[in-house]
Structure formats: structure tokens, C-alpha cells
Amino acid sequence: MSMPLPTLDAFLARVTPLAQEGAVGLSLLLVASLLVFSDWRFALAAFALVHVLVGILLTRLLPPEWALISWVVGGLVGVMWFLSARRVESIQRRQEKRPWWLPRWRLNASTLMRLALVLLLLVMVYSRRPVVALPGLEPDLAQLATFLALAGLVGLGLGDRPMRWGFGLSLWVLTAHFAVPALRTDVNTVALLAGLELLLGFAISYLIVVDGARFWPYPEDA
């Protein structure tokens, strides 16, 4: 017997406890992990989950129909980046005769560096509790927004690969998703921020392919 899909109201009633309590902490952990993961599949999954949680948290600031735009945007961007990264890697692995889906675990100096910087960021956030307080933004959301901004800036400093920059820029825009609607609830602003993230996602997905094609052993086969 199939279970009926919940209505939006029923769904919101179910996720309200999560929006009030667990989502902020979970978002912190997921953001930290997406910056550390060396394999793009796991990083992208963490990115998608962050967008799901952000959508749920935004229901505290915005009407749910607007808040859940974060899901649509995160989903579309995630799909674009997945297709691009998969195209790059599937061609590379086909040429190397390895399956595309097999994760590539790397514990090299770069991963350790990312781990160290993210741990430093988490320790700093835990001990100093930096918050940019804005009128209308509850303290836990303000703390999350500040963390997202810091994590975005750290992410931008972690290398020149397109997906990592995409994560960094996206985290910065997610900060604005909290900060700006808290100041003025305006459908045009919500749409502009969503449009901004989609456009950036589109550009990054192209750059993932053109940058990644450098690593194909035989670029002429593509």
C-alpha cells in the first residue's frame, strides 16, 4: 500500500522541531565536511543536504513557498555540477579503464590542509562564537549565517578548482539568504538571490568541464 505524500502544512509541522533545534548544528557539520571531502560525490551530497537544511531553517524567516526555493536552487545547481563532474571523471576513468562511480579517497597534503583549516575554523567558532547580529535575525540563525560566511571565505581560499569555488561562493550567497530576508521580506530580493545562485551554478558547471578536461589522458578522444 503506497503512502500518500504529505501536504506542505503537514510537512512543515513535521520539520518544525528540526528547524527549531537540530538543523543549525547539523548544517555546521555538513558545511565543514563539504569543505574537507576530497571526493566530489560526497562533497556534493553534503552541499545538497546543506541546501535542504537551509530551506527548512528559512521557514522561520520567510513564507514556506519562498523558503523552499532553496531546495529548488540547491537541487538544480547540484544536478548541474553532478553532470559536469561526472562527465569529466567518466571520460578520464574510461581512458584509465576504471569505473566512474568508484570513490577516490585521497589523504594527501591538500586534504590534510583543508582538514586543518576547517578544524581551526570550527574551534574558532566554538570558542569565540562570532556573530553578526542583525535586527530580525534570531541568534542561532545569526550564528549560522556568520559561520556560512566564514566557511565560504575559507572555501574560496582552499584552491582553484571550480567546484570548490562554487561551494565557497554558494555559502556566501546562502549567508545573504539569511541576512537579507531578515531585514526586508521582499519577493524580488528572494528571487534575485536565488537567480544569483543559479547563474553562478551554471557558470561553475561549465568551468568544471573545461578545467577538468586538462586531466584527460587523451583529450582528443572526448
Next chain:
Amino acid sequence: MNLLTAVLLWLLVLALLAHLLRRLPWLPGLVVAAGLVVLAWFLWQAPHEGETTWLGRTLHVDRAGTLWGFRLHLSTATRAPALLLLGWGALFALAGAWTRSDRVLFPGIPLILMALLLTLSSTPLLTAPFWLVVAVIFMAFAAQGTTPRLARGALRILLVPTLAFPVFLFASWAIGQPDLAVQDPGLWVLGWRVLFVALILLLTPVPLHGWIVSLGEHAPPLAAAFVVGSWQITTYALVRHVLLAYPLIAEFADPARWLPWVAVVQMVWAGLFAAAARRLGQLWGYLLLWDYGASLLLWSLSGEFGVDAILGMMLARPLVLVVTAAGYQALAERFGDNADYTALHGAVERLPTAGLGLVGGGLFLLGWPLGALFPARMATLRLAATGNNAAFLGAMLALFLATVGLARVMPHLNRPLRDPSMPREADGLGWLIWPLLLAGLLIALNPAVLDVFIQTLALWLVQV
């Protein structure tokens, strides 16, 4: 239909045409250049109020449109930077067609211009930087090109407007509420300070200058020069407009104090690294940064009194940039992107015009005599010498260092030929570089030749 809609539709059609013709060798560039010249001529002649006709359609010059909360109107003041942008676009499209540049540039130019014109035509002014983000997304495609290569340049273009846009939104909210000054003075002051930060971000001071250098190193040379130049024209017009619309910002951070330092630090930084460069792309990137800083310095020292000088410089600048970029592009095609100096064997012997374009164009970019930028650079140094000794010393030091950088590359270009099979440069390169050098010489000897354009554009620009 209003004027701006017609302009945007025309640019969109040009981009589509260039995309459809992209497999052909030179036609898309020629189509884009011709289309932009026609559009520029139309805008130059169109009345500033009432109605006009374009391809049989009546256009309402005064009427504004609305889109997503923006009010869009191509005002008289906007027409001046719009014409500059169209002129730059036409010249770079033509040069790209001539030198067989990366084909992404051709549809890219009209799309970039569309987004930049939307930036300049939008109100509310403090949300207009949204269109800058759209512009840099198109710029990223042009900067990356179709060749698999490191995406550093394209990625770094995305950084500044993305960082700045939410900051502008916050400033717009805070400044847009006069009651806030009484209710929460701290937040009101923060709004103005944040606006200052947002403006500074758009001017990309050191250490946010990396996008310019990365473009020099990793983007096709003509695309890099066009992107940097068109960004600077747009941000000049936008920041100037914001400063005039929100004069209270001077109470919190006086542009007359901070702007020269932003420019001088960029120039000295660029000079230092140009002098120490070991690769052609690095040198080109730091020359672009030097030029960016020098243009900013002229604005910062002359302010509103220097509108004529700035417009003259922006009219002459693409001639020199195209010469330098075309020279570097020809060298990069033979020796690889961002080639090490030690690899340049036989450059002068087989690619003399390209070498001349890079070194001669580079010197003229710095403002040495007989180049198109000599009058503008001389005016900058004179202004600095009379009003700001520290800026003058900084600018002279930067000029010396960048000249050393260009002098250092000369012996490497003159290295003996190692591979006798290396082909000579294309004959067409000379037909691009020499006429531009001669045009530059004409401007250097008689700067008044541009007066008819400068005076009209200046008259339009000040009508904010």
C-alpha cells in the same frame, strides 16, 4: 518599445548570430564588430527625448521599463559609458576576428555588453550590481574559452561582484530608511560604512586584484584586455553615480583620500611583480593591473573636473591594449600560454611584429611618448606632482618598475633561434598592429583629434 529594449534586443541578435556562425574563421567577429558600430552610430545620433525610429519601429527614448523590481532606463548620462563600451566591443571583436581569437569571445562581447548596460541603466542604484554578477558570468565564459585550461582567471572574475552584491543589499536596506538614523544610529552608520566597503570591493584593490593578474596569465589575451577594460568603464560610471547620489558617504570615508591610495598601491604592486616576472602571461597580467591602477589614479586625482581627461583616456586605451594583446597572443600561439622567458628562442627572428606589439604596446600602455596614452599618463603625473607628492612618488616608482619589467623581457625575445622549422608570424598581424600604432601616434601628437567625441560624451555623462 523603449530605447533600452531595442539596444538589448540588437545585442542579443548579434550574440545569436555570432554563436550560429562560430565555426567560421573570421565572420562572427566581423558581424559583431559591424553590428556594434551600427548600434553606436545610432545611439550617437538618437535624440535624448521624445521618439525615434529604428528598423521601422518607433522607440520611446524617455520611457522606462520594469523588470524584477528594477526600473530600466537608458538615460543620457548612461549613453556616454554605453558608447564607450560599444566602441571597445567593436574594436576587440574586429581584432579577435583578425587574429583568429578564441571563438567564445564573439558571442561573449554582446552578452557582456548587455549585462553591463543593464547595470548602468538600473535603479534602485544599490541593487544594480546584480547585473554585474550576470556580466561576470558571461566574462567567465569568454575568459575560459573553449580550450581546456586552468580555470583560475575565469573563477576569480566571479569573486568580487558575488561578494559585493549582498553587501550592497544590506547598505541599500540601511540607507533606505531615514528613520533608522534616529532609532538605531549605530546601524545607520554601519549602513554607510558597508556601502563604502561595497564600493571598495568593486574597485578590486590589492589584495582583491588577483582576478586581473589571473586573467593575464590564464585567459586569451584579447578577452582578458576586453574584460578588464569593460569592467573598469562600468565600475567607474557606477561608482561615480553612487558617490553623486549618496554624497553623505564622504562623511564616513572621503573618496578623495582613499581612492588615490587604492590606485597607487595597485600600480606599485603591479610594477614590483612585473619587474620580477619570469613568464609572459605574468608580465601581461601585471601590465593590465598597472594600467587599471593608473586609470584609477587619474580619476582619483581629477575627480569631477577630470571627466574630459578620463573619457579621453578611455577612448585611447583600447588601441594600446589591442596592440599589446595581439602581440602577446601571437607569441603565446608559438611558445604556449604563459611561456617562460627562457623558452622564447627565435621570437624576434620569426615573430618580429608580435615582439614589437608586446614590448612597444607595453611601453605605450605605461604612457611612454609616441603612444596613445601619453597625454593621459602625463596629465596624471602632473596632477599628482601638484597635489599629492606621495601619489606622484608612488606612480613614478611604479612606472620605473614596470618599465624594468618590459626591459627584462627584451633580451629573452632576442634569444637565438633553436628550431629552424618554426614558422614565421602571419602577415595579417602587421596589418593590425601598425595601423593601431599609427593611430596612437596621431593621438599622442594631437590629442585634440578626440575632442569632438570627448566633449559630447562629457556633456552627456554629467547629466546625472
